[in-house]
Amino acid sequence: MTWPDYSAADARLEPRITADGSFSLWSEAFDQTFHSARGAVEEARSTFLAPAGLEGLAPGSNVAVLELCVGTGTNTAELLDRCRKLDLKLRWWGLEADRRPLQLALAEPLFRRQCSEQSLNSLDFLDESGTCKAGPMLWGDARQSLQALLPEIESQCDLVIHDAFSPRVCPELWSLEFLTLVARCLKPEGRIVTYCSAAAVRQSLQLIGLNQVGLPPPSGSGAHQWSGGTVASWHVLELTPPLQSFTAMEREHQLTRAAEPYRDPGLNGTSAQIHQFRQQQQLLGTGLSTSAWRRRWQGEAGLTDPGRFPPS
Ligand SMILES: C[S@@+](CC[C@H](N)C(=O)[O-])C[C@H]1O[C@@H](n2cnc3c(N)ncnc32)[C@H](O)[C@@H]1O
Numbered sequence: 363m364t365w366p367d368y369s370a371a372d373a374r375l376e377p378r379i380t381a382d383g384s385f386s387l388w389s390e391a392f393d394q395t396f397h398s399a400r401g402a403v404e405e406a407r408s409t410f411l412a413p414a415g416l417e418g419l420a421p422g423s424n425v426a427v428l429e430l431c432v433g434t435g436t437n438t439a440e441l442l443d444r445c446r447k448l449d450l451k452l453r454w455w456g457l458e459a460d461r462r463p464l465q466l467a468l469a470e471p472l473f474r475r476q477c478s479e480q481s482l483n484s485l486d487f488l489d490e491s492g493t494c495k496a497g498p499m500l501w502g503d504a505r506q507s508l509q510a511l512l513p514e515i516e517s518q519c520d521l522v523i524h525d526a527f528s529p530r531v532c533p534e535l536w537s538l539e540f541l542t543l544v545a546r547c548l549k550p551e552g553r554i555v556t557y558c559s560a561a562a563v564r565q566s567l568q569l570i571g572l573n574q575v576g577l578p579p580p581s582g583s584g585a586h587q588w589s590g591g592t593v594a595s596w597h598v599l600e601l602t603p604p605l606q607s608f609t610a611m612e613r614e615h616q617l618t619r620a621a622e623p624y625r626d627p628g629l630n631g632t633s634a635q636i637h638q639f640r641q642q643q644q645l646l647g648t649g650l651s652t653s654a655w656r657r658r659w660q661g662e663a664g665l666t667d668p669g670r671f672p673p674s
Pocket of ligand 1: 396460534
């Protein structure tokens with residue numbers, strides 16, 4: 363396949379085709395792909411929508427969704443389809459820093475083929491007007507956008523889709539302070555759903571007072587991927603598939619230094635500042651050695667790194 367030239371802007375975005383044949387991008391600025399290599403659409407369905415609890419809502423009901431890091435709009439398109447299928451009235455807010463991923467996706471025949479006509483119309487409309495038919499898109503740093511949006515959506519959301527790049531490269535969207543804002547958007551029974559299973563993120567969600575469960579590793583991912591993500595709610599979550607309790611390995615991970623939260627008190631720190639402060643706190647802390655935990659479980663599970671991105 364011949365791709366158009368995506369390299370014009372400062373930091374390149376390169377096209378990728380994922381294993382299920384769906385479109386994705388790789389970001390030079392973050393040196394990460396936008397989706398799991400196993401499939402962008404597959405990930406939207408199994409990681410974000412399967413645990414979202416939408417099937418439990420009565421047809422005709424309203425559902426309020428905050429989507430963090432809209433990117434190409436793959437999750438948005440799948441969400442729109444699912445709500446239509448379940449006859450749910452979607453209210454949606456999207457946060458994203460970069461307009462290019464959506465524009466590149468919409469210009470890409472492969473992406474257009476993977477979307478339903480109705481979802482594509484909504485995304486085209488979003489690109490032109492800055493508003494999805496279901497609601498507004500706030501362009502800019504999600505930390506500032508969410509502070510501005512909070513008065514409107516506080517305690518309103520049934521679902522938050524959190525799909526930022528991993529904490530290693532984008533700690534600003536996984537800090538205790540940012541996750542506190544995210545949690546304030548939730549209705550009591552609402553859910554945050556993310557692919558991320560980093561101990562620091564789970565520790566922050568726990569400090570905020572949310573209940574959490576895990577997601578199983580994606581089928582066929584092998585023992586190296588030990589979790590498929592995290593779901594958090596103010597309510598105790600019923601363990602209906604795919605939700606599952608944390609395994610012993612996951613619980614033990616929470617006791618290690620890896621569980622030191624990312625801190626961003628002013629919600630304006632740079633990635634380097636956030637990492638530097640966390641490293642200082644890890645040196646002062648009493649957490650167990652993460653390498654010892656890794657060695658211990660490596661033998662049993664072939665453990666490498668959690669979540670979507672392979673170890674660097
Ligand atoms: C993993 S990708 C999102 C993938 C997306 N859900 C999709 O389906 O294509 C992460 C996204 O976060 C955006 N991003 C990075 N830092 C951000 C920030 N501080 N605020 C808002 N968005 C940010 C990037 O531009 C990128 O589109």
